[in-house]
Amino acid sequence: xxxxxxxxxxxxxxxxxxxxxxxxxxxxxxxxxxxxxxxxxxxxxxxxxxxxxxxxxxxxxxxxxxxxxxxxxxxxxxxxxxxxxxxxxxxxxxxxxxxxxxxxxxxxxxxxxxxxxxxxxxxxxxxxxxxxxxxxxxxxxxxxxxxxxxxxxxxxxxxxxxxxxxxxxxxxxxxxxxxxxxxxxxxxxxxxxxxxxxxxxxxxxxxx
Ligand SMILES: [Zn+2]
Numbered sequence: 001x002x003x004x005x006x007x008x009x010x011x012x013x014x015x016x017x018x019x020x021x022x023x024x025x026x027x028x029x030x031x032x033x034x035x036x037x038x039x040x041x042x043x044x045x046x047x048x049x050x051x052x053x054x055x056x057x058x059x060x061x062x063x064x065x066x067x068x069x070x071x072x073x074x075x076x077x078x079x080x081x082x083x084x085x086x087x088x089x090x091x092x093x094x095x096x097x098x099x100x101x102x103x104x105x106x107x108x109x110x111x112x113x114x115x116x117x118x119x120x121x122x123x124x125x126x127x128x129x130x131x132x133x134x135x136x137x138x139x140x141x142x143x144x145x146x147x148x149x150x151x152x153x154x155x156x157x158x159x160x161x162x163x164x165x166x167x168x169x170x171x172x173x174x175x176x177x178x179x180x181x182x183x184x185x186x187x188x189x190x191x192x193x194x195x196x197x198x199x200x201x202x203x204x205x206x207x208x
Contacts (some may be wrong), residue, residue, distance in 0.1 A: 002036065002037060005036060005037065005038050006037045006038070007037070007038065007039045008038050008039060009038065009039050009040050009041060009042065010038070010041040010042070011041070011067075011094060012042065012044055013029060013042060013043060013044060014044055014045070014046075015028075015029040015043055019124070020046070020120045020121060020124075026043060026053070026057050026066065027060070027061065029041065030057060030061045030064035030066060031064075033064045034061070034063040034064045038064075039065050040065025040067060041065075041066065041067065042067040042068075043057075043067065043068060043069065044069050044071065044094075044096065045069075045071065046071050046073055046075075046099055046100050046121055047071070047073060047075040047076075048076070049068065049069075049070040049076065049083070049086070049087045049090060049092055050068040050069055050070075051068030051069075051087050051090030051092035052068070052090050052091075053066075053068065054066040054068035054091065054092070055068070055090070055091050067092075067093045067094065068087070068090060068092035068093065068094075069092050069093065069095065069096060070084065070087035070092050070094075070095050071096040071097075071098070072084070072096065072097055072098050072138070072153075073098050073099060073138070074098075074101045074134075074135045074136050074138065075135075078098065078101065078136065078138045078149075079098075079138060079147065079153060080149070081149065081153050081156050084153050084156060095153075098140070100119075100121040100124075100125065101135065101136070101137060101138050102137075102138055102139075102140075103137050103138065103139045106125070106137050109122050110122070
């Protein structure tokens with residue numbers, strides 16, 4: 001098993017510090033990644049860009065290649081091209097479409113299928129609501145087509161982006177679809193690109 005993960009990257013790790021409780025912090029996670037012979041991992045936060053944090057960690061612990069990312073939830077303005085641009089400048093390598101603030105996820109958690117035990121992030125949404133702090137639900141589609149903000153983000157990154165996880169879906173909006181590969185590891189010898197994760201778009205707008 002260990003041979004299989006030599007040099008591999010885990011692209012989806014929620015390490016601490018975070019506003020949600022996490023099992024391991026970045027340094028401990030980095031130590032374990034290096035001890036396993038893996039190349040590195042991507043730090044994912046639902047709320048903040050981790051690009052600058054990753055840069056500092058690479059300097060502190062050079063045997064682990066820490067990668068930064070950005071999730072386009074409401075804390076960064078949602079589908080915000082400026083946030084994407086600045087994340088890219090900070091060295092972030094993965095851009096995730098909305099997770100806990102996506103319409104699909106909120107409908108799943110707060111709709112008819114509401115689970116008995118809410119995830120931690122759902123409590124944050126409820127607390128913000130109680131305190132009347134704006135935290136809008138985000139939709140990628142409007143009348144079946146990608147919203148202008150999504151197109152702007154794709155245009156902005158055109159030419160320097162590798163699109164992962166884009167799948168063809170007709171006539172149906174799903175805010176998230178990453179679980180089929182979110183915990184996979186991938187070998188990534190050179191990170192000279194940015195990847196866009198967590199997005200399903202309708203086929204007419206697919207541009208690869
Ligand atoms: Zn996640």
